[in-house]
Amino acid sequence: MANRVGASSWLRGTIVRKGGGSSIANSRTTTPQIQSTSTTIFGGGVKDPSGRTSEYYSADDQCPVCKSDRFLNPKLRLLVSACYHKMCESCIDRLFTLGPAPCPICNKTLRKLAFTPQTFEDLGVEKEVAVRRRIAKDFNKRQEDFPDIRSYNDYLEEVEEVTFNLINDIDIPETEARIAKYKQENIEVIRANHEREEQYAQYLKELEDAERQEREQRALELKRAEEEEREEREKGRQELIDKLETSTKDAAKLVARAKLEAQRRASSRTTSSVFVSSVKGRGRAAQAATVPDVPHVPLQDDWYAYEDKFTLRTNYDDPISEAVRRDREGIMRAGGYFVEQAWERALRSAVAGLEIAPLEGLHTTASSIPVLQHGDVPTSAT
């Protein structure tokens, strides 16, 4: 199972930079990295998990056959042939409408319907993905199908060799024969494994459904609990008012007792909810009861205590910032630059630290340094 997860993530994390490397003013050596957006590319002409197919597209696309490019034809769309050569839709129309014809690049006979959209920038990858997909369909044995790890490794080695040969066009007829032979010999196992995989997919789907249902259920319960709580509170208040009206006891005492009761009810409710959530195995809700959220405190220190130590005037005689204020075009203003910030910075630096007591112990060291009086001669000099 671990193998399966590893293999699918191998494709999922693809990051393809579109439009070639021509971003002029990229200040950093990094490109923004993100895993799943519309720009993410998935395997050769295949659908991504959300069911979309994304096609490779670049601003510098050019049809190798007719040399038309995106500048001449903004709607240019390049498709990939069975022999992994790119050409544009109009070339395909022109060459293959009248039936099978040779590829203008490698002379292999091609049909119009056998062209597929490109998903990867590198056609080598495109081919490898297609070959691997084809191979994986038949070579689907698992480790359990082998007596020992040695033979399983040999099998994987063989699969890899066949794949490698197909990808790099080495001994194609011989390799095809090998595949056909393997297929015939293992018909039973292949079918069984297919079924097993389908079952597993089914199982995953069921699991997902169950999880969703549970989530919905939980949301519903939460809503109900809230509703109940509100009703209870309402009832409690009504009771209290009634009592205050009818009873002859001290009003303050009655109120205090009602409060106590409400508190007890609330605490019993949270403990029961903790129990429920811990049974569900989700730590989050359980934690919610133990660590209370605290209201937002904008600033958690007293930096702005210096606010009353200075007043910022609207203008200063400041030769250095003259250029900024003369900014006729408004460029600095449009960019959000404030001269006032420079002044404020200077003022704040001046007042910061006022009223803070000197560090302990500083006094003694200061007094231990001999203070030279006017006319004294330093002792070290004598």
Place this chain on the structure above:
Amino acid sequence: MDAVEKANADRQKRWAKDQKIGEGTYAVVYRGREVATGRKVAIKKIKVGQFKDGLDMSAIREVKYLREMKHQNVIELLDVFSSKTNLNLVLEFLDTDLEAVIKDRSLVFLPADIKAWIAMTFRGLEFCHRNWILHRDLKPNNLLISANGQLKLADFGLARDFADPGYKMTCQVITRWYRPVELLFGCRYYSTAVDIWSVGCIFAELMLRIPYLPGESDLDQIKTTFRALGTPTDEEWPGYTKLPDYVSVGQFPKTPLRDLFTAATPECLNLLSKCLIYDPKKRISAKDALYHPYFSAMPYPSHPSKLPKPAKKESNRPLEEVDGNVEFDGPGPAVRANPPNKLKRKLSDSELGGRPIARKLDFTAM
């Protein structure tokens, strides 16, 4: 050994380096610990020899600013020492980053969680701004999360102090998707508002779970932004057409944020829209944002310890203080093409011996 060397050796002895976690163009990151206490740290070793002009600029910036800042929402630089010709930064060890949290599809965010993260981001940012430091590279990847859930601003490699009159600043900062329009138009005089825009984008990303403005090039970034928020008018943002690299990318209509963020509360959208105001002068400041009614409204922000975190087991990638341009060792998730002319598959004995089961690639699931 002179006094300086001795002091350095003493410092070096306080920290022990363990295994390597990641490597970037200018630094290697190791997991480490404090010898005396066993406390986990991350040690960022800056490669010095490679650069003609001496130490890499971002290393200098990082040390310069982190050395002065101590706040619970800013990563702590614990120590700096040199070993042979390398410079080593000892940083607080942090488990994960906000990007990993956003990407982990198994996690469900409550509105209170988003509120807590944004509040912590603003708090850290307010601390930087009050100390006259611009971060200039805010993105989920640089918001690290500690074991107890505290979010911390990290990667001060592009930071600088601001408000010095008349000095030009570079506009080639901030990862493109989080870059405000004034920088895309080449503005050389800017201020704290650039960081606020980034926070706005992160805020939106937390709600959408995908990047809000993913432009494919700098020009496309302007278009993407205008498509999402409408082309600004001259009253809305006076003088922006005079910015050095201004280009006209056409008129786009304004669409209300409500159309995209259907589940957000009115306060939430109000704060988001104030972070994404085109005119930097009108954009909300970090301090004002912290006093915004969004944070005081119910629900309270989640307690940091309760915030969702990605599951531990999947973390085969390093999640510590590393730059975006790090290449991880070991088989990464990215698809790598076989070089077409590599004609013989190599399978060494050591490979067979080291790994008992060959990895099987499964393509049927697609």
